[in-house]
Amino acid sequence: MKKRLFSKPFIYTILILYAVITFIPFLWAILSSFKSLEEIVSGITFLPETFTLDNYIQIFSQEPLFLRWMFNSIFITACMVFLNIIFNSMAGYALARIKFAGRKFWFFLILVVLMIPFQVTLIPSYLILKMFGWLNTYQGLIIPGMVNATFIFMMRQFFLNFPKELEEAAQMDGLSRIGTFFKIVMPLAKPALAAQAVFIFMSSWNDFMRPLIIMSDEEMFTLTLGLNTFKGQYISFWNLIMAASTLMTIPSLLIYAFFNRYFIKGVTFTGGK
Amino acid sequence: MDPMKKEDHSQVFQKRGSKQKKQPRRPKKVRSKAFKEGFSGYLFMSPTIFTIGIFVVIPILYALYLSFNDVQLLGGIGYEFIGLDNYTRSFDDDRAMIALKNTAEYVFIVVPVQTCLALLLAAALNSNIRGKNAFRIIFFLPTVTSSAVLTIIFMWMYNPDGLINTILAFLQMPTYNWLADPSIALKSIMIMNIWATAPFFMVIYLAAMQDISDSVYEAATIDGANWWQKFIYITIPILKPVTFFVVVMGVIGTFQLFDQSYIFSGGSGGPNNSTLTIVLLIYQYAFKSLDMGYASALAVILAIIIMVVTLIQKKFFGEEKLHD
Numbered sequence: 001m002k003k004r005l006f007s008k009p010f011i012y013t014i015l016i017l018y019a020v021i022t023f024i025p026f027l028w029a030i031l032s033s034f035k036s037l038e039e040i041v042s043g044i045t046f047l048p049e050t051f052t053l054d055n056y057i058q059i060f061s062q063e064p065l066f067l068r069w070m071f072n073s074i075f076i077t078a079c080m081v082f083l084n085i086i087f088n089s090m091a092g093y094a095l096a097r098i099k100f101a102g103r104k105f106w107f108f109l110i111l112v113v114l115m116i117p118f119q120v121t122l123i124p125s126y127l128i129l130k131m132f133g134w135l136n137t138y139q140g141l142i143i144p145g146m147v148n149a150t151f152i153f154m155m156r157q158f159f160l161n162f163p164k165e166l167e168e169a170a171q172m173d174g175l176s177r178i179g180t181f182f183k184i185v186m187p188l189a190k191p192a193l194a195a196q197a198v199f200i201f202m203s204s205w206n207d208f209m210r211p212l213i214i215m216s217d218e219e220m221f222t223l224t225l226g227l228n229t230f231k232g233q234y235i236s237f238w239n240l241i242m243a244a245s246t247l248m249t250i251p252s253l254l255i256y257a258f259f260n261r262y263f264i265k266g267v268t269f270t271g272g273k
Numbered sequence: 274m275d276p277m278k279k280e281d282h283s284q285v286f287q288k289r290g291s292k293q294k295k296q297p298r299r300p301k302k303v304r305s306k307a308f309k310e311g312f313s314g315y316l317f318m319s320p321t322i323f324t325i326g327i328f329v330v331i332p333i334l335y336a337l338y339l340s341f342n343d344v345q346l347l348g349g350i351g352y353e354f355i356g357l358d359n360y361t362r363s364f365d366d367d368r369a370m371i372a373l374k375n376t377a378e379y380v381f382i383v384v385p386v387q388t389c390l391a392l393l394l395a396a397a398l399n400s401n402i403r404g405k406n407a408f409r410i411i412f413f414l415p416t417v418t419s420s421a422v423l424t425i426i427f428m429w430m431y432n433p434d435g436l437i438n439t440i441l442a443f444l445q446m447p448t449y450n451w452l453a454d455p456s457i458a459l460k461s462i463m464i465m466n467i468w469a470t471a472p473f474f475m476v477i478y479l480a481a482m483q484d485i486s487d488s489v490y491e492a493a494t495i496d497g498a499n500w501w502q503k504f505i506y507i508t509i510p511i512l513k514p515v516t517f518f519v520v521v522m523g524v525i526g527t528f529q530l531f532d533q534s535y536i537f538s539g540g541s542g543g544p545n546n547s548t549l550t551i552v553l554l555i556y557q558y559a560f561k562s563l564d565m566g567y568a569s570a571l572a573v574i575l576a577i578i579i580m581v582v583t584l585i586q587k588k589f590f591g592e593e594k595l596h597d
Binding site (some may be wrong): 008011012014015018019021022023024025026028029032043044083086087088090091093094095098099100101103106109110113115116117119120121122123124125126127128143144146147149152176177178181202205206208209212213224227228231232238241242245248249252253255256260263264267 | 316322329333335412413432472473480532536568569
């Protein structure tokens, strides 16, 4: 340990420098969102000269659809998280615990699906959604994404190591498979479900390409699309754009602040896969 | 709907059951238990089978079909079988070649840089320092932020008289037209994405490093190895499989670049096609020119490239990990 003493200041320098590099774009965006337009165009100031909340108020008054976009994003993300948690866990549980004919085949299929880049299914999925009349609808975005092969795989691994005794006891007491699953197994799987939830939240909240293709009506836009449109309409009104960006990022940051250990767990799972 | 499903599953099950000849002789109670298992198995799998069937399996077959056809989207959908024409067309398509060149350049620069950066940051974090968690939480911030927001923030920082040029000018360094100069624009996206993705891989490296037993390092310390020597001769060789994984994941991710170049160029791939990527080109052909047959052929080519990379990774790394 003593031999490392020499390099310690060096290590701290690297880490602090990189922390600053990571932090500056966020800080810059947030600070700018509190500046007036005059200050934005007149050149570079770091801290706002006159601190103003006008930008945040203006977003909602000038872009009446902003609230709608927020609602769309929240609604779609909430549905995605809820459905994914239940369906991925059900599939993972079946693949790990229930001995049914064709189980190996379905597991193999999940592994294959994991390798398929989603761009190849994009155009046909669009045509299928068109045939269903689901373009420009919530279900068009939610239903195709309501299960996720990565998390089915993760839940299967989780349930393989899950103690069997509890389920057996529950079945002795006359609970059915479904009853056992929802009343006994799911409550005990909370940490795995939380890791799943944060990742589904992030991928749905931040998704850009799928909403871009499926939603054509501005009223149906999610926040990511809305933000892009907003940027196009208010070019050079960077104070407003930064305020909108900040608003959009706050939910992610809050969830990250509260659940950051699940993020790390989820990433290391993806890594260990 | 429900009774239908029940019948369906029992049929599937019985077909399999009769194949394995031993089962029909079993006592009635066991058979009904096996039936119940089969039923609940398919009940639990039904949302997955439904969704993956309709939105993954059928689309893959459909994509192949589309790629061999000239697809017309007027009123209904019209198909005209044209064999391999869509595939051969891609070789004569200048924009496809530009997109391939841009994407390849992007992959070859971003993957090595972000991998090295991730390894370095993880090594720094893994040493015996204070505030490890705080650093990790800060480093991870870009990973949780949407690519749309990050791109927009960077576009503002990249403005001709924006933050980055101001800092560069202050340091007496050359400034660039980050957004509008065709020779720079793709590099602007590279810098941004290295910054955004490296921390994700850092977390993977860090987890692997924490699994390396201390005794290995202690032995090296006794032999008089310094920090750098230990890093080069112990850490890097042990982490080889992780590096392989990080590189492959990096290649797959960078091949799929879309959001950033779309937002950066307003969907055009400009300036002068300099930010045009394969996925952006597929998007343009499919949803702007409505040339879905050709776009599908390009998507199939992309999928093949990505799957080959994935299979190589599975062969060298995935298998051994799956069995432990």
